[in-house]
Amino acid sequence: MITCNKCGKKNNDAAKICSGCGFKLQSGRKRLESNAAEDDRRSMFHLKLEKKQRFTKHAEAWVYALFLLGAVVFFTYNKMYWPLYALTPAIALLAWFRKI
Secondary structure (H helix, E strand, C coil), rough: EEECCCCEECCCCCCEEECCCEECCCCCCHHHHHHHHHHHHHHHHCCCHHHHHHHHHHHHHHHHHHHHHHHHHHHHHCCCCCHHHHHHHHHHHHHHHHCC
């Protein structure tokens, strides 16, 4: 039996929507099974990529930010502001495309 998260009514396991309120039912069984299978695959090769990927994304964002800060300091010191108008959106677009 699946219990509705909205109204609390018990529904059949095969039901996709609640018979009481019409709210979409979500079964936790498939998620638990898929998470267990995924954990087995990860533990088989002992790969822990989430932390490394998170660190690399943060490091890449810091590189972009420091590059932009350096450019701002350099061009402001030389009193040339026009390159910043093109450089700032270009770095923002690069970060957006890289999903940072």
